Amino acid sequence: MLSRVSNSLYWMSRNIERAENTARLISVRLIGSIEHEENHWDELISIIGGNEAFEKKFDRYDAKSVMDFMSFSSSNPNSILHCIKLAREDARAIREIIPQELWEMINSFYWDVRQFKQENWSIDTIDHFYQMIIRQSALFQGMVEATLSFDEAYLFIKMAKFIERAEKTSRILNIYYYRSEDPDHNDPSLYRHWFAVLQSVSGHEAYLKRHRPFISGERVIEFLLFDDAFPRSIQYCIDQVYSVFQELENGKIEHYSEDLHQLIALMRNRFHEMTVVDALTEDLHQFLQRFQQDCFKLGRLINKTYYLGEVYV
């Protein structure tokens, strides 16, 4: 397969996953703010790493500005609209590779997002938009499973999705952990806080099944880092990246793929060998930041191993 094609598959998949994660993040916050006044909208901007760009455009972190920035703003390279636009451009560049129905789905998705931007949205109606993003992303994943051959193209899509997820879970946890460290928090608000964290990665139901309605910070962190079955826990995602890599390389380690193999194995082992106590003892922020650096390295090594970046030189 052409390296440029793999590159497009990879980024199409990451951008759709990214848009979905952003939509869910905002939606949970939006619903939470109905009952309780929310003053922490800046957290969302920190999670996507957009504070600098945001502050250039807006004076304060109020709900409407944050939603506008994260959903439609052209000065935010991670806005939902921009992610879907990029995903569509990548899909268009490989539309002869992916099934026609998948392309049409992504193309329609893009037009729907654009149309929503043009309509005058309000805080009362915007949740329809986020729900639509989440549904369309699910549709995308379903169509990938149902219409694509399980070959190299499929594996690149899958790998990108799990890397994006793992990274996003780690960023969410990293930012939201700060708030739980604030000594002014009382018990009910902490409970709500951790519950919202779970919802932000669609993990509240899976968590309740495993731990019953007893929510503590440590358990939530353990669940999001180390659960071996929840599709957005970091360990699960890294296991998936590992097995996709094995499949791509037919279980062999060649000279060109050695570095990549080493890094993925290291990341995976770290999760299998450590426990939540280790992570908290070390300092959770440090633990997560190291993981994010590893993700960054991982992206670069994938580029190097499969020549993804080279074509842009």
Add this chain to the structure above:
Amino acid sequence: MFKTYKTESFFDEMLQQQGQPRSHYQVLYNRLASLPHDELQNRHEAAQQNFLRQGITFTVYHENQDSERTIPFDFIPNIIPKDEWQNLEKGLIQRVKALNLFLDDIYNSQQILKDGLIPRDLVVTCSHFYPQVTKIKVPRRNHIFMAGVDLIKDDQGEFRVLEDNLRNPSGLSYVFQNRYVMRQIFPDFFQDYDINSLENQFSHIHEALSSIAPNGVSNPNIVLLTPGVYNSAYFDHSFIAQQLGIELVEGRDLLVRDRTVYMKTTRGLRRVDVIYRRIDDDYLDPLEFLPDSMLGVAGLMDAYRAGNVTISNGVGNGVADDKAIYHYVPSMIRYYLGEEPLIKNVETYFLRDPEQRQYVLANLDKLVVKQTNASGGYNMLIGPQSTSEIREIFRKKIQQNPANFIAQPVIKLSRLPVFRGENFSGCHIDLRAFVFNGEHPHVFPGGLTRVALKEGSLIVNSSQGGGAKDTWVTQD
């Protein structure tokens, strides 16, 4: 519905002067008459929406950045009866054969110039003549793998060639999409018609490409070279690559090593044998043509010269579809094939000739003036529809550089009804026919019918308000 419809002084493909449908349109005419307006309107809109959702859009330049449009589609097909089509096929094969011989001659012995049939300076000063490719051994001497010939019908209903496109003719994908949408939304229109299906066309095209592989390589690696997603014909490139099952590549996906072309894959380099290129000559290779081209591949021409890769259509084909050379195509047919041309040209005046120039300048209000190196319907003067200011601008331009222009009488292009909501109105059409050359020539059944949607307009190009129709060739 057709009560107010006027054929006027034009040849109407569907209706005769008295308003009666021609026999091959009778069935469709009856069906249209039986359908209520509202339903036609709804289906008409559904068709446009379908194109947008499928992403069959083209990019319009000089407008805001998000300018993506669909080509307006009209549901009344251009129906061509079998007999008429068979004659046309013969004429197209004849014409493309002669044009291919001309290219082979021009880039080798130039016999036709020695024999004085075409003025030498007309050829060698043509901006699309590339001395860089003389004497290159082209597999099967095949310069034209794919030709797009634009045909019109005059007021007598006779087909004429308006233009040959021998470089990168586009539009094939739209033929398929028009049919696809037509079948989805107007399936009932096909009832009681037996028409040529488009299903197996891509096997012919693939065979043609395989047959021109270098050194007779069997099972060659064929790629389609595109400028990328921002090109206005990108949908065409992507669709054709997909249907042919070949890789769609950009210049940055290829590299040349040891005079051999390779593509960059996730598993290293893979050799390329045939390049169906959809980028212009000037951009192919920065080492030989435009040095700052980002679209091409450095060293490509060297690999071509070494016979390690086929580039198709051939490099330098523009010399044969130039608007000035056009005038000589009938002579070429007589010269190379010893046959009379089966399809006529449109009469052409050369402005470099003082006598003809004088006539043209005196009759600017009656003629069409075209710049020889322009395309897409730009830089054209349509005399009867022009203002005196525009005529003066053209008069000056012609006097400055007469060799850059040709003139033709205004042809009364034939018309077909177009749906306008409340009624139908007659709009001018042309037909782009596609001819493929491999081991045997093959004419694609039908082609792309383009329609000038602006009332009275003669310009069918999609960039200037043109639309499209499905094209049917009947089988009975």
